[in-house]
Amino acid sequence: MPSYQRPRALEEALAALAAAPRVVLAGGTDYYPARVGEPCDEDILDITSLEALRTIEERSDHWRLGALVTWSALAGAELPPWFDGLRLAAREVGGEQIQNAGTLGGNLCNASPAADGVPPLLALDAAVELSSLESREVVPLADFILGNRRTARRPDQLLTAVLVPKPGAARAGSHFLKLGARRYLVISIVMVGAALEIDADGRVAAARLAVGACAPVARRLPDAEAALRGRPCDERLGRWVQPAHLAPLAPIDDVRASAGYRGDVALTLVRRTLSELAPRL
Numbered sequence: 001m002p003s004y005q006r007p008r009a010l011e012e013a014l015a016a017l018a019a020a021p022r023v024v025l026a027g028g029t030d031y032y033p034a035r036v037g038e039p040c041d042e043d044i045l046d047i048t049s050l051e052a053l054r055t056i057e058e059r060s061d062h063w064r065l066g067a068l069v070t071w072s073a074l075a076g077a078e079l080p081p082w083f084d085g086l087r088l089a090a091r092e093v094g095g096e097q098i099q100n101a102g103t104l105g106g107n108l109c110n111a112s113p114a115a116d117g118v119p120p121l122l123a124l125d126a127a128v129e130l131s132s133l134e135s136r137e138v139v140p141l142a143d144f145i146l147g148n149r150r151t152a153r154r155p156d157q158l159l160t161a162v163l164v165p166k167p168g169a170a171r172a173g174s175h176f177l178k179l180g181a182r183r184y185l186v187i188s189i190v191m192v193g194a195a196l197e198i199d200a201d202g203r204v205a206a207a208r209l210a211v212g213a214c215a216p217v218a219r220r221l222p223d224a225e226a227a228l229r230g231r232p233c234d235e236r237l238g239r240w241v242q243p244a245h246l247a248p249l250a251p252i253d254d255v256r257a258s259a260g261y262r263g264d265v266a267l268t269l270v271r272r273t274l275s276e277l278a279p280r281l
């Protein structure tokens with residue numbers, strides 16, 4: 001007989017995972033659609049009663065977003081402009097019902113190439129906190145998602161939080177743009193997260209760019225980021241990004257778009273994301 005557990009305390013949840021592997025259930029918005037028509041014969045660890053994982057906290061050098069923070073909670077949270085990109089992504093994950101149930105942790109652990117949370121969090125240089133009964137590890141998000149639906153999480157670990165470091169400059173912000181087949185309620189064809197830190201002379205001190213749905217895992221664009229450093233932070237910033245900078249991407253043909261179209265859109269969206277963000281900083 002499959003078993004179902006819904007603990008109220010984190011220690012209890014971690015003890016259950018330490019005892020035997022279980023499928024973790026958060027908002028269920030990825031879990032249930034993946035099992036339509038199938039019997040539910042798995043041992044379930046429902047984590048929705050772990051209220052401690054629903055908080056957003058500011059710490060000295062970073063913010064801590066609990067794994068069960070929903071997209072709605074994130075969109076409505078009092079967070080600085082550094083989080084604008086992530087908040088824009090939050091408003092584009094499905095519709096309101098999905099945003100009310102779906103969580104940040106579920107989006108990352110599901111590890112879809114089209115997960116809208118990943119590019120903005122890569123641009124913020126985020127890390128994930130993985131907890132087990134024995135230990136608590138912090139892993140850069142870039143090392144956590146290994147491939148399509150594959151992560152570095154061990155079966156005895158829960159993703160308990162997402163950690164976002166504070167920017168190094170006072171003038172800093174982020175942005176997110178997504179292209180789908182229509183404006184809302186759609187899986188991304190391409191999405192871009194960008195974060196910029198600006199120095200006292202109005203030039204780019206640091207840039208981070210990440211593109212999703214153009215490779216098995218969302219990818220940073222290190223050559224484009226290097227090409228932006230020292231450039232004036234104005235509405236023409238996007239023009240410094242060249243097609244060769246998109247070499248880390250490997251778009252494919254699928255039902256949503258051709259590889260060629262995805263490549264063209266990625267360049268256009270990266271440039272547009274920068275040119276919309278820069279004048280605001």
Ligand SMILES: Cc1cc2nc3c(=O)[nH]c(=O)nc-3n(C[C@H](O)[C@H](O)[C@H](O)COP(=O)(O)OP(=O)(O)OC[C@H]3O[C@@H](n4cnc5c(N)ncnc54)[C@H](O)[C@@H]3O)c2cc1C
Pocket residue numbers: 023024025026027028029030031032033047067068092093094095098101102103104105106107108109110114115116117153157158159160185186187188
């Ligand atoms: C109609 C619809 C539209 C959608 N639109 C979008 C969209 O536009 N963009 C987008 O990115 N996604 C979209 N999604 C997918 C989904 O809503 C999001 O990925 C959501 O954030 C998943 O969170 P969840 O809490 O529901 O995850 P769940 O379904 O509960 O879990 C997803 C996976 O992560 C694991 N898991 C969850 N939490 C943890 C944890 N804390 N630790 C360890 N493992 C964990 C689960 O075992 C499961 O494998 C859509 C889904 C639906 C049904």
